[in-house]
Amino acid sequence: MQQILAIARLTFRAAYRFKLVLILSLVLLGGVVLLPLVLEGDGTAQGFAQIVITYTLSITAALLAISTLWLACGTLAGDVEYGTIQTITVKPVSRWRVWLGKWLGVMILNAVLLGLAGAFTFGAMKWRATKLPPEQRQVLDNEVLVSRASAKPPVPELDKAVDQLTKQRLEESSAADLNEELLRQQIRIQLEAQIQTVPPKYSRRWMIDLGAAADDVRDQPLFLRVKFQTSRSMMETLESIIYDTAWRVGPVDSPSTWRTNRSLTANAFHEIRIPAGMLDNEGKLRVEVGNPNDEALMFPLDNGIEVLYREASFGVNFIRGLLIIYFWIGLLAAVGLAAASFLSFPVAAFCSVTILILGMSTGLMSRVVSEGTVLGVNHETGEAGSSFIDWFAVPFFKAVLEVVGFAKGFSPIDALSTGTSIPWSEVGLAFFRLIMVMSGFAAALGMIIFTRRELATAQLSR
Amino acid sequence: MAVTVDKQELEKTSGNGAHSDVVVAVRGLTKVFKDFWGRSKARAVNDVDFEVYRGEVFGLLGPNGSGKSTTIKMLLGLLYPTKGHIEVFGHSPRHVATKSRIGYLPEESYLYRYLDSRETLDFFGNLFRLSPEDRKERITQLLEMVGLAQTQTRVVGEFSKGMQRRIGLAQALINDPDLVILDEPTAGLDPIGCREIKDLIVSLARRGKTVILSSHLLADVEDVCDRVVVYFGGRIHAMGTLKELLATPDSIRMTMPALPKETLERVLEIIRRDVADDRIHIDTPEQSLESYFLDIVEKARGEALETSGALSGGTVAPYLRGESEQERKQRVLERLTHTGEKTAEEEKAPSEKHEVKEEVLNKLMEQERKAAERPLESGTKDKEKEEKEAQREKVDLSKANEKLSSLTKRERED
């Protein structure tokens, strides 16, 4: 431990002595404090959240990501290139400890910088909030500067029904060449559509269980977060089409049932504030929506409807968000060090930046994978292009997506700017996946290569 | 210089004596540098065998690019052999724990440029898991020893090459290593620095430490090494003790105060009876440039001139001598109160007298130090060495006596 710490301190000190810390802090402060001051919000709470939270935290994360990759690659590859590693590894210190020490050093630096940037963001946010018009401040306090957890209706168990229907259909059908897998998929889609859809002039009801949190939030206002699609809205994605909706919330038999009519755009999230006291005795919220339009409304199973309730203070949530950002940076540091374990600085930096970009362009990759080609589908003829690149690009992208998918979904900035609670369980999961599994994998790889490697073969002279 | 010796003879010379403590054993060591595609670029070390024993100063001598550094890096596990086998303290060079017994001075200054000398040594002390107190004490002593106590707060990147070597040396010794490997230790050092390093090497060896050093400077090797191998083109071309390699057994050299002409004539006449005139050579011994330079600096230091460069430290760090400063002073004091008595040891070490020509206290401290070290030196190796040294002188003298007496006898007979 003494050895690891000594190396960590040295790594941090290197960054410090080379003025990296100073410059990064300045850039961060510039990005976090000054730029947002110049940018005028539109005076709404949402605009505020956009600038102060999304914007500054994204800049912080991006800057730290780049500097971390640079530093992680530089600290190890530089030691090898300048030969300083030779004076270290002839001491009784295992090479994995050297590796780990470097990682720790980078992470200490990041902790300092992220802490600074976080504190400033938080301060700037509190200060700017005082400048909003009063009614927007209320929205801000209710919807943004909060930490709201969400409860969703249970996703219905379809597997059994799908099995049964498939079997039935197969028995009925005389065609022997019916593809069972395809049939199963179709049946599932049909079933899901049935559940999601609220036909014209019909209504639909959800029972949303707030579980253990129910008692704490019984006398608080709740928020319904909804999103729906229609067949027309899905075709014309550019236009926002408005639909009327009628909502009824609260226990059926109770006189305190609460009603409201809203005109909402399709394909977007909307929040409806529900007064306190609408939960039933079992902690369940009954929500019913009526569809007066001539079109069917479709509430997606995964995020069509959820109930938001206050779970913790915004400050706590903010720290949890920063923690997740910190884990992401930890992963990048591990990737950079792993690359530098066997590559020279420029090559290692190039490779790890490439990995970073690959990780961020998952949208493109998932399109390629789903269409099965890099050339894209010609939408007029419906014909898919094909090229020899597909032969390896598609499986490669598939693999990358598999890996990225494992880490994805931890997007604390989104959560913070929408006031969504990031539960501790999610922080734990992020730690487990990003640090223990993925960084651990990169570290194991890097340590093994670094331990086996000859360290005195190539040196730059200064 | 490159003496070619055949293999059998090599084995004979290296296998002499009953050395039980093999510190480094190298067998059939070969290193071929390959490029990215696995094609061989250079055969830096080619089928090398040698063994280094505890307590000896072992020199790798050879011209630039002959494979000395490559050999050393393989001993330290920084490079892996293409073929062959290495054991250091009975372990592979990649064995981590063994490294706590090794100190290494690389051929270039592979130090962190942004650390100052104290931070540098502290960092390496941490890698040896030394306690804070140990680190503090040793660092102070080491900086004193390498003459950098004055420049503690300047970063190593600003140091001159020689000063960087000095820090390099200090970091190599922070763990009080049993095996010290020095790659061209005198490169970039001023003559005082060279002298000090050589003194240090000798005093390390006296404490039973093993020293391996590489150099292309013959003087370095000649002054301190017990045994050398001579490299050329990655192969060993000669191996043995300096005496074996350099002795020219059929000639002698006498040095004496200038004689009156007629006495000299008489002596020469006597010699001429035995030897042809052209085989006798007479000259005034010249002071070497090294000792001349050292004299001048010694004087300047006496006048306490200031320098921004490295000072000469001179005294070996106490912990490297295996005795604390306190103990040492105490002993000297005791000694001063019991004047006059000479110990047997002092009398046994007449060869060391010429080193000490300063004030009485210094002299006493010095002698005291040596006397104190002797019992601490573990093993018989050192005694053996001393005896050998003494013997060597005796042999030389007795030979000279023999010759002289035989000469005079003949004269009388005539």
Ligand SMILES: Nc1ncnc2c1ncn2[C@@H]1O[C@H](COP(=O)(O)OP(=O)(O)O)[C@@H](O)[C@H]1O
């Ligand atoms: N990393 C390396 N790659 C290729 N060749 C090398 C490398 N290091 C040393 N050599 C070659 O090996 C030979 C021996 O070098 P070295 O051991 O450094 O010599 P020296 O005896 O001067 O210390 C030289 O010819 C040198 O060019």
Ligand SMILES: [Mg+2]
């Ligand atoms: Mg060399």
